[in-house]
Amino acid sequence: MQKIRNIAIIAHVDHGKTTTVDKILHSCQTFRENHEAGELILDNNDLERERGITIVSKNVAVQYKDVKINLIDTPGHADFGGEVERVLKMADGVLLLCDAFEGAMPQTRFVTQKALSLGLKPIVVVNKVDKENCRPDEVYEQIFDLFFNLGATEEQLEFPVIYGSSKNGWMSTDWQKPTDNFFPLLDTILEHIQPAPYNEGTLQMQITSLDYSSFVGRIAIGRVARGTIKENQPISLVKRDGSVVKSRVKELYTFEGLGKIKVSEVKSGDICAVVGIDGFDIGDTIADFEKPEQLEVISIDEPTMNMLFTINNSPFFGKEGKFVTSQKLRERLYKELEKNLALRVVETEQPDAYLVYGRGILHLSVLIETMRREGYELQVGQPQVIVKQIDGKKCEPIEVLTVDVPGDVSGKVIELVTQRKGELLIMEPKGDLQHLEFEIPARGIIGLRNNILTATGGEAIMAHRFKDYEPWKGTIPGRSAGVLISMEKGQTTAYSIDKLQDRGRFFVDPGVDVYEGQIVGEHIRDNDLVVNLVKGKQLTNMRASGSDDNVRIAPAIKFSLEECMEYIQADEYIEVTPQSIRLRKIYLTENERKVNAKRFVTE
Template identity: 30%
Template structure:
C-alpha cells in the first residue's frame, strides 16, 4: 500500500433506511475506483453472509479501503434495519463523514431520520443523495422536498425531525442511480471535497504530554479504536480499528486498555474488501489487527489498543449493546444439545450483541435462553444456527426483559427477568416494569387514519406529529417494546401498502398492569408456552390459545384437559376427547359377557391413564404451536 498523506485520506460511511440501496451504491463505488475488477463483481459484494444476499439486507457493517485519484477512501457500509442501529452508531464514531442515502421511491423514512440525527449530533459532514432515479415509480421531487425539510429542520432533542423551514444556504442534493451508476462519480468527488481529513485529536496529544510529565513510563502515541471484531480460527480475534493517533506495525507488543490483555500483532492490514496485509497502519486510517487472542470478550468493541508498557488514555464514548428481546432455543433432539452449545459459541465470536445462558424445561429438555437486539436479529440468529449446525430448533415466542420487584429466594428485591418461568409466584410479586420505546413512524398523509387506528391497539401514547413534507408525516409515539414484538411492523406495512416505516429507541422502564399466562395439558404445566401480557388482553388471549392447542394436539387414549390460567387462576378450558380403540374387534362371536369384560377393562384403563398419564407432545407439534403464536 503506497504511503498517503493524512490530508488525502477520507473516512466515510453510507447511512439509510433499509432497502434504500446502500450495498448497491457500495458496489458502484468499488467498481468505479477499481477496487474490484469488473469481471469479479457481483451484487452486494460487501454483504459476505449468504443470508444477507438472500434477504437483500445488510446485517453486519463491512469496511473497505479504496484508492481514487491520489486519495485513500475508507468506506463503511452499514445496516439499515433498526435492530442493527448499534452497528451504525459504531461506524459513525469511526468516520468524519456520511452519505445520507434517500430512497427515491419511498422518500425519507423513519431510520433515515434517526441515522441523520445521530450523524448530525457527532458533527459529521453529511452528503445527501437521492437514489433510484432510474425507476419509473420514483418521485424525485417529493423525495427532494422531504430531504430539504429534514436538513433544514432543527433537531427537537428527542431524535425526531424538526419543522423549522427558515431559509439557510442552499442544500446540494445528489440524484443518483446506484444500479446503473448515474451521478455516482460526482457523489464520490463531493466526498473527497466535503468530508474533512481524519482527526488525530489535539486532545490526544495533550493527554500524552500530561502523562509524560507525571509517570515514569514513556507515553504511547498509539491509540486505535476497536469498532468491530470477528474471530478467525488461525489468527484469533481480528479487531477492526480506526487509528486515532500513532502508527502500528506487525509483531509489535500491544495491549487492550479495557480488558488489560497484551498480545503480539500477528498481522495488520486493510480491507480490499478481503483482508490485505500491510507493513503498518498510520493515524487516520481504518484497518485490522490480528491479535491471536482466542476470546472475543478480550477484544471488546469500543476498547482502545495501545503499545504495551506505555501510559495511554482510553478513548471514551462506546457502550456495549444490551439484548432487548429474548427467546428460548431447544434442540428438537436432546442429543444435539452439545452441538447447539458449540454452535452458539462460534456465533458469539462474530456477534458481540448475542447473549445466551443455559436453561432446562421439563417438557423440552435442555436448551438456552437467547438475548438479541430485536426480532429480526433473533430470526437471523435462528437461521444461522440452523444452517451452520444443521440442528432442528424449537424456539419459544419472543419476550422482553422485565424489571420485577418481588420475593426471590426469600428476600424482596428487584431483578431483571427475561423469561416467564423465572418469575416468582403471583403472590410474591409487588411490581412489574416493562421497557418502553420512543417509536418514530413515517407515513404518507393519505394513510394517517389507518396508521393511527392501528397503533391505538398497541398501547401507544401519541406524543408529536411532524410534517417531513406536505404529504409525508412523522409520528412520534411512546409504546411498550413488548407491543413491537407482536406483528406491528407487518400490520403497519399492510395498512399503508408498504409505504409506512418505523424505527425506535429504548427510553425507560415503566410499571405496567401485567399478568402471567400459563397453560396446563393433562394438569401438567407447559412452561414453553408461558408468557407475560397486559391484564386487559389476558382472558381473551388465553381462550384463543387454548382453542389453538386443542386444534393441533394429537388425540390420546384418554380425555386430555387443556387449561389456561391467568396468574394461577384457571380462566379457560377445552377437552380433547379420547381416541376410540375397538378392543372387541378380534372377537368373532361368543357370549356378550366377554365383550363387556373387555370394555369395562378398557374404561378402567382410560380412567387410570387420565389420572396418571402424561401427554407426549411430538416436537413437530411444538414447532407448529410456537410458529403460529
C-alpha cells in the same frame, strides 16, 4: 496531510445503500475488465441477500484521484444499532442516503443521531430520484429539519446534497440534470470530508470490529487513533476493565477493494486489520508496550427484549440437526457474544435453557436463523420485553411507531394500535398515503405487524424505534384466536383436514408428519381445540363413484420465523430445525396442559 478519507454510509433499510457502494466500486475500477462481480457485492451472506438488508458492517477501500477512500457499510435496522455505534468511531464523515419518496425514516434518525453526536460531517445523498412521484426538494427540507432537531452544529447543518439514482448509475448536484457517472459524489467526498489526521505520539488503536479466519483465528479491526502500528511490534492490550495484557502483532493488513493487502506498518488515520493478538474483545485498546493509554470505552445501548432458548425435546428431536445437545447450544450462544455486542446470555435454573437478551425481534430472529442454517436444533419461547423498576415504579420500553397507509384504511390501523395501548401523536398526508405516528409499548408491537398487514391488504409500511422507559401501561390483549392442537402422532390425511376445515385455518398440508401437542392450525374461536388430523377414511365395499375426488382443501398458512415469534403465547414454543419450523405447546399432552394451566395466566 494524508491522502485518506474514512466515511460511513448510513440509510434506512432498502434505500439503496449497498447498491451505491457497488457502483462506487465499479466507478473506481476496483474490478478487472473481465471480472464478473455481480450485484450486492457487500451483502455476502445468504441471509443478507434474501432479506435485502445489511446485518454485519463491512469495510472496503477504493482509490480515486490518488486518494484512498475507506467506505464502511453499516446496518440500517435499529435492531443492529450495537453494530453501528462502534463502527462510526472509525469514520471522519457520514454519507446519509435517503429515498427521494420516503425521506428520512425513524431508523435513519436513530443512526444519524449517533453520527452527529460524534461530530461527524454529513453528506446527504437523495437516492432514487428516477422513481415516480418522488419529492427530492421536500426530502431535503425534511432532512434539514431532522438535523436541526437532533442538535446538529452550524457546520453540520451546512451539508452538501447530491441527487441521483444508484440503480441507474448516476449522481448529480441537480436532480433535474442527470449525469452518466458517479464522479460528482466522489468529488464531493474529497472536497467536504476532512483528510484523516495523523496524530503523533505513542500507539493507540481501538478494536471496533472483528473478522475470523480458519487459518489465523480472530482478527482485530479498527482505526489507528495515534502513532504507528508495525508488524512484529510488541504491544499492550488494554481491556474494558482497565487490565493490561502484553501481546505482539504478527501480521498487519489494510483494506483495498474488497480484500485486504499485507503491509509492514500503518499510520494513524487509516483502518487496518491486526493478526496475532489473543483474547481481545470489541472496545479494547491496542496501546504502547511500555506506556499503555486506554481510549474511551464504547458504550452500547441496553437490550429491550429477551427469549428463552432451550434444547429441542420434541418427539422429532435429532432427525434433522447435527448439533442438538445443551452443550453445543451453550457453546454457540457464548461464541456469538464475542462479536454481537448488543446480545446478552443469562443461564437459568434449568441446565439446558438460556435467556438471550437482544435489541428486538429481528436481532434475535437473525441469530436463530443463522444457527438453524449451521445445523442446530433448538426451541425458543415467546419474546418478553425487559421491565425495570425506576424510582419505585414498574417501567417498560416505549417505542415510536410510524405507519404509512392508504387513507381509506388508516382507521383500521389506528384501531389496532390503540387496542394495544398506542397513542396517536401525528396524522398527516404524505403523497397519496396517510402518515401516522404513535407511541406504543414495545409489548404492543409484538404480533402487531401481521394484524396491520392483514387489515391493510399488505399496503402498510411500518417502522419503529426505541424511545425510552416509561411507566407500565397496563394489560394488552394477546392473540384473539385459540389454536388447533394435534391429538396423535402420525401423518396428516386430506380426509381429516377436509372434515375439520370449518373449525379454523391450518398450518400443515396433507401428508405431513405431526406429533401430539403440535399446533397445526388456528381455531375460529378463542379457546384451544384438540383435533385428530391423522385419522383416515374407513374403507367399505360400498362406494359412490368419484365421491373421493372432490376434497377441496384451502392451502396451508406458512409463517416465517419472525411471524412465528410474534404469533406464539407464553405456553408455546417454536421448534426450529434446519429443515422445519414448527409451533408446539410446551406441555404436549392435554392432561399436563390442564395441570399446568395456572402457570401461564399472565396479567
